[in-house]
Every structure is written in structure tokens, then in C-alpha cells.
Amino acid sequence: MTTDAEETTLTVDELAARAGVTVRTVRFYASRGLLPPPVIGPRRVGHYGSGHVARLALIEELQHQGMTLAAIERYLRQLPPGLTPHDLAIHRAVVASWAPDAVEELARPELERRAGRPLTAEDIDRLAAMNVVTAGDDGTFRVDSGLLRLGVRLLDVPLSHETILAAREVLMEHSRAAARELSRLLRGEVAERAARDVKSLSAHMHPLVVQALLTAFQRSLREELGEWLTASGTGSGTD
Template sequence: MNPIGQQSGGAGRRGERGTADDHPGTEEPTLTVDELAARAGVTVRTVRFYSTRGLLPPPAIGPRRVGHYGPEHLSRLALIEQLQRHGMTLSAIERYLSQLPPDLSEDDLALHRALVASWGPDAPEETTREQLDRRAGRELTEEDIDRLAALDALERTDDPDRFRIDPKVLHLGLRLLDVPIEMETIRTAHAVVLEHTRSAARELSRLFRDEVWGPERDHESGSGPERMQAKKSLSAHMQPLVVEALVIAFQRSMKHELRAWYGQDAD
């Protein structure tokens, strides 16, 4: 995630995070530029470079003119990283981000990142325990590693200090570490999500194969490699649209369930 040839890492101090008590009136912890860089896995210079290009909103200025960054900055950095993974140049990323509303929340940015992630195949990476700690902003415990593994955000290797990670899921997994949910509940929720998304994928694939493509399109596309390429092209075009439709439908369904649970004040 580095457009200027630097090594990722940053100079953040592990485990030294701001809290709401440090900054009255805020509900979320605030991060210095060093801490933000460490959590995002980039250098401070990269953060400042993105800021000068307008890719990051300005920080809140605290005492002694120190800038403080919030979760929305971290989510925006994660979105920039995902866009770069798909080969977008900085100019293209600038155009993409300029079309987004300026007041997008952390959750809204996470949804955009999920949609962008659907553009391409999975690309597992390897990382060290130290790099994971930097991303988390603190030293991870074995229980934390177990939670991330349960979410399929990482996989252990033969080396206890190295892990295979899914970049698409890691950012979400790290956000869930401090949510007070039991491990068994996480596993159950994960199983529910997998079961229903796989079922939806199977049904949509069947519909796509039988109704959208069908024998007529098979005939029009010729045979052999040409037919396969035509199918891949149509699939690649439809995939992000289908993912976006699923996300919107799930948001609406979840809002309906929350209203039933909490009452009309759920909004």
C-alpha cells in the first residue's frame, strides 16, 4: 500500500492508544499520526503524502497543535489499499474517492471496501506477529489470534510468528477483537453467514447460468475459448453489482430486525 516505494511499518508505538478519557467529548479513541500509520501498516510519510493529495480528510487538531485521527481515517486507508491492490493509480483513486460523500462513516467506508474487494480473486498474504500487533495497535494475545482465525481473517503456519492472512477480512477482524462476544458466538455467527451466502451464491449462479446466459447466449458466443471468455467477461461485469445488491438487501433486512428488537428508535 505504498505509492512512493517505502517499506510498510510506520513508527507507531505498540499499545499506546488514545482513549475517550484523554479527549473528552469523543466516543472513539483518537490516534496520533504515528499510531494511525502503525495501525494501517504504512509509514508516517505515506499518511502525510496521502493527506497532501486529498485522499485523507484533515485530522482534528488537539492541544499543542497535535493532529488526532479517528476510525474513519483508518477505514479510508484500508479502502485506498484495496483500490491499489486492483492496480488503480493514485489519480484514479483520487477520482474514485472524490465521488464519495465527504461525511462517510467508518462503516460506510467498510462497505465500499467490501464492494471493491469483490472485484478480484482472493490474494492470501503472509505477515509476522509483529506486523499484526502494529495493525491492531497493541500486542495481540493468543485469544485474539484464535478469534481472528475463527473469522478466517488469518491462518497459522508452521512458524508460530508467521501467519497467512486474508486482507479482505483482516481489517474487519481487528475491529471485532474488542467487541464483547464469546468465541462460540463468533463461530456460530460465522457459520450462519457462510451458510446463507453460499446458498445465495448457488441460487444466483443457477439463475445466471440458466436464465441470463442460457442456450441462446451459448450459441451466440461460439465455442471453445471464445465462449469461455465471453462468460468470464459477463461474470466479471455482474459480480460487483450482485455484491452491492446483496449488501443493500442485507442492510434493509437487518434494519427491519433491529426495529423489531429495539423498537422504532433503532435508526
């Protein structure tokens, strides 16, 4: 199990670079209570961890939804205490699901700022293969903003490119099947209702359905991996 000490390894400059924001922005968010305080180490240097990175990603997503700073503060205050980086990532995924597909045209420096890291030619090729970016003839990139952070994280996953693409196809196939079945159930429920009621129900159900799917998938994957580790004799018996 990863300890807090092992996770709190980023300086404020490294945190800002990882999140794709400025140090001034990090300090501003901290002053407003949007970020928890760092762990103070030797020489009074603050150290940040993956939870800070995940929270900054959530704040960025809320901003993309057009929320004001005051609204973001209210949203974050309503979150239960002690959320893990994984929990925050789920919240961000649910928030992102509310928005329509967003494709932006970005220059290379802005793409790297959004990614929070320099991108090599190989990185760009892998992101393009995952349909995250498309290179234009003028040196700009068409970027799927909703997939960019996920795609960047996948660059560091120790799996072959072919395995990642195959996993993506599996997820897309089964998510489409689930969406078709859920859509069929909802159509049957609202068939006799007025169009305004249907739109209202859809707006309320969308984030709830996404959260339910994420939770169900998370639990199923944990069970499958647990069974695999137990069968292979590599399970440690701890989280």
C-alpha cells in the same frame, strides 16, 4: 448518537498504528487530498477519527487490487461527500469482492503491522478459529488477506467466541444459498451467449450483486434490530 467530538480522538501516531501504516504515509496521503484534514485541537494538535481509519483501509484495499496512486485519487474523488465509516467499509467490501481469494505467508511482525496492533497468543488463536490465519511450523502465518481486517475488528466485539463463529456459519450458509440462486438465474440468462459475452457480463455483475446484497442485508438487519429493541423497550427512538 456518537458525535464528531467523540470520534476524533486519535493523534496521527495513533491513526498510523491503527491503520497499520507509517506516519509519513498518513501525511503523504493527506498532502494528496486522499484524507480529509484532522480536527485541530488545543496546542494545534490534529485529531483523527474512525472515518480516517476507514478511508485508509479503503486505500489499502485499492492498492491490493493493483491500482496506481493516480487511479486511487480518481476513485476517491468520485465518492459522494459525507460518507460515514460504515459507508466506506461497504465500499471496501465491494472492492475486496472483485479480487480472488488471496492467502499470503507473513512473519509475525508483518502480520501485526497489517493488523495495525500487537497480537496476543489469544488473539492469534481466535483469528485461527475464524480461519483468518494458520500458524506454520517455522513461525510464519498463512493469512487470508481479505478477512484479516474483519477478523481483527471482531477481536474487540463484546460477544463470545462461540457466538461469533455461529454467526459466521449463518452468514456462510445463507450467502451460499443466495449465490446458488443468483447463479441459476444468470446461467439461464446467458445460456445462449458466447463465452466472451458471459465473462464480460460476469465482470460487470459481480460488484453490482455484492453491493446489492450488502445493501439489502444492511437494511434487513437494521429493521430486525429495530424491532427487537422496540419489543424489548430499549429503543431510544434515535439513530
